[in-house]
Amino acid sequence: MHKSKAVIARDKGKTVEVIEIAVPEPGPNEVLVTIKSCGVCHTDLHYREGAINDDFPFLLGHEASGYIKEVGEAVTNVSVGDFVIIAWRSPCGLCRSCVKGKPWYCFDSRNAVQDMSLADGTILSPALGIGAFSELTLVDAGQAIKVNPSVNPNTASLLGCGVMAGLGAAINTGSVAMGDSVAVFGCGGVGNAAIVGSKLAGAQDVIAVDIDDKKLKWAKEFGATHTVNSLNNDPVDFIRSVTDGNGADVTIEAVGNPKTYEQAFYARDHAGVLVLVGVPDPAMNINLPLIEIFGRGGSLKSSWYGDCLPSRDFPKYIDLHLDGRIDLDKFVTETISLSEVESAFHKMEAGEVLRSVVVFE
Ligand SMILES: NC(=O)c1ccc[n+]([C@@H]2O[C@H](COP(=O)([O-])OP(=O)(O)OC[C@H]3O[C@@H](n4cnc5c(N)ncnc54)[C@H](O)[C@@H]3O)[C@@H](O)[C@H]2O)c1
Numbered sequence: 001m002h003k004s005k006a007v008i009a010r011d012k013g014k015t016v017e018v019i020e021i022a023v024p025e026p027g028p029n030e031v032l033v034t035i036k037s038c039g040v041c042h043t044d045l046h047y048r049e050g051a052i053n054d055d056f057p058f059l060l061g062h063e064a065s066g067y068i069k070e071v072g073e074a075v076t077n078v079s080v081g082d083f084v085i086i087a088w089r090s091p092c093g094l095c096r097s098c099v100k101g102k103p104w105y106c107f108d109s110r111n112a113v114q115d116m117s118l119a120d121g122t123i124l125s126p127a128l129g130i131g132a133f134s135e136l137t138l139v140d141a142g143q144a145i146k147v148n149p150s151v152n153p154n155t156a157s158l159l160g161c162g163v164m165a166g167l168g169a170a171i172n173t174g175s176v177a178m179g180d181s182v183a184v185f186g187c188g189g190v191g192n193a194a195i196v197g198s199k200l201a202g203a204q205d206v207i208a209v210d211i212d213d214k215k216l217k218w219a220k221e222f223g224a225t226h227t228v229n230s231l232n233n234d235p236v237d238f239i240r241s242v243t244d245g246n247g248a249d250v251t252i253e254a255v256g257n258p259k260t261y262e263q264a265f266y267a268r269d270h271a272g273v274l275v276l277v278g279v280p281d282p283a284m285n286i287n288l289p290l291i292e293i294f295g296r297g298g299s300l301k302s303s304w305y306g307d308c309l310p311s312r313d314f315p316k317y318i319d320l321h322l323d324g325r326i327d328l329d330k331f332v333t334e335t336i337s338l339s340e341v342e343s344a345f346h347k348m349e350a351g352e353v354l355r356s357v358v359v360f361e
């Protein structure tokens, strides 16, 4: 058993705590990872607010990179010392989706079998099966994805969740194609990654929508060709005005809100694609005329983790970044210590950061 300093959310809405936890030795198919850095994602805050489920206490943090410290029996994909990004999807290879050849939807994704716990033995629920606001974490070997170790680990960690979700929402789920027009609603870490992904896929017009001018300024730096503050202008009218009155080929909702979903629905061209990557609160509902859903055609899709296959996608995007084809360094707004996660939540809510990244010594 190892001891590790970690950030937990003990109860709904309560300030997070830095505490010492117990992490078991890896068993069969498990690996122990020394965390190098871990981004603060909006989903960690959703956990803390009880918006994901009620399995408190949570071990937060799920956007991480680090080094393999120990491997359990039967582990073949990584060795001690390897630099890895931790994925929250490790396809089982056996479920009905894996068997159909669509492992990116895997319905029985693997996590460590053994539990991490508080000193008194209380079992922790690791956020998204990871729990990486911790010096050490235990995951399924398939969650540990080896990438080129020359990348900045702070940048690499963000590909573990928000950046991959955004890139994949555009490329895998939205299938953005050469010359397409794309509108992205919500320009946080996920939305800006969707902008980067759209540009990489060859989109011509990329329209960024947000309610915060600072976010829109960053969106421009990530490659948006047009920006609109939806507090001051109707984003649907604006998107039509810059797409010859037609609407965008692909619209990407990266907020998780019925209002922005509705805007993304109406800002689409006929037969266009709407991708929902923002995570809604369970209490949210949407009311759309069924005739509009029929009449506008196209597809309304959800993007779970950017429909990524981590073992295929993580090494690829790290190499594209190292080759200078995409710039992922700009997603890191600041680096912080483990004790600053709570203040990072406040900065995120105030829109001051794209990503705060916890760095371990
Ligand atoms: N589907 C997935 O697999 C996946 C993965 C990671 C994160 N997410 C979700 O994606 C969403 C975005 O995450 P993030 O980390 O980028 O969050 P974030 O807080 O960094 O960004 C959200 C952005 O939305 C903007 N916004 C808020 N209300 C708006 C409105 N009414 N109109 C336009 N813009 C508005 C904010 O100003 C901010 O820029 C969250 O819901 C998160 O849980 C989903």
Ligand SMILES: [Zn+2]
Binding pocket: 091, 092, 093, 094, 095, 096, 097, 098, 099, 103, 105, 106, 107, 108, 109
């Ligand atoms: Zn499966």
Ligand SMILES: [Zn+2]
Binding pocket: 041, 042, 043, 044, 062, 063, 161, 162
């Ligand atoms: Zn996340």
